Amino acid sequence: MDMKRSYYEDVRFFSSGVVVFWFALLMAVLAVFPFLCKNYYVYVANYIAINVIVVVGLNVLVGYTGLISLGHAGFFAIGAFGTLIFMTKLSLPFVLALPAAGLAAAFFGFLLGLPALRLEGPYLAIATLGFGLTVTQVIGKIELFGGRQGLHAPDLILFGQHLNTDRAFYYLVMTLAVALTVFAGNVVKSRVGRALIAIRDADTAASTIGVNLVSYKTLAFAFSAFYAGIAGGLYAFVLRFIEPEVFSLLMSIMFLAMVVVGGLGSITGSVVGAILLSWLDLQLRNILDVPLLGAWLESLSRSFFSITGVSNIQFIVFGTIMILIILFEPLGLYGIWIRTKKYWKTWPF
Secondary structure, eight states, X not given: OOOOOOGGGGGOSOSSHHHHHHHHHHHHHHHHHHHHSOHHHHHHHHHHHHHHHHHHHHHIIIIITOOOOSOHHHHHHHHHXXXXXXXXXXXXXXXXXXXXXXXXXXXXXXXXXXXXXXXOTHHHHHHHHHHHHHHHHHHHHOGGGTGGGOEEOXXXXXXXXXXXXXXXXXXXXXXXXXXXXXXXXXXXXXXXXXXXXXXXXXXXXXXXXXXXXXXXXHHHHXXXXXXXXXXXXXXXXXXXXXXXXXXXXXXXXXXXXXXXHHOTTOHHHHHHHHHHHHHHHHHHTTGGGSTTHHHHHHHHHHHHSOGGGGGXXXXXXXXXXXXXXXXXXXXXXXXXXXHHHHHHHHTTO
């Protein structure tokens, strides 16, 4: 019988030999991936890994703490612009500029977490939405951040190596994505994670038993913002050029959609949701190039809508997926995985 005798068993890095095997296999696949695939797919992998970092942090806030955020594009922008400013204006190396930008985003996350002590539900969503919109407007007005012209990323040199290609940048992004995901998974299993879950389920009861709501709610916002800031700094070097318009409300909605589709309160679900919707996001941008389907959509748009709307069709697909998930599987893709695993464990009974 698999019986747990201590809370420390919950935070073990490997819970069984099976987990060790699959983790080692995953690391091996990730290690050889750039040598087996074309450069475009390496770029896709970098894009997905960055979104995984954001969504894992956001799920700690939304799924585990129960606090909604529609302003994560703002933290993402702070991380991106902060990293470039620290490197170009203050001459900091990348290894210092990236965590410094993440801490700057965490500081703003802490400040945004203060209203969460009195706001919840749609009111908190509106507050975070206002923050996200304000950040992009302020950045666009300040000449230090390049104004509306944006900023170009400098050459990235890490330990004497130039990381100016997607293949060279891949190992840095993937290492950080794996490390931050594992760290978040252990955090939610710890005493801090149990406190966050208690706040999500019943904050009044949590406060009664000694959980400090001020500390943990602001900590959840700062933690989530730090992850978004780190991802934003990496994103700046994937694009090589950033401008305020990139970090729009739709980006925040997409991050939230990844959390919901993957599964609220699940680190594994965050990874799966980020992978699926990130891949769909890139593929649907060129949907007009798909034989037959592209021509049909173009004809439909010309007849009833506007042809310019086809470029945003990914958000229609994301919305449809979210509606289906909420209606038929509230636990998201992770819930489907649990049901599938349970079915095969009890098959054929």
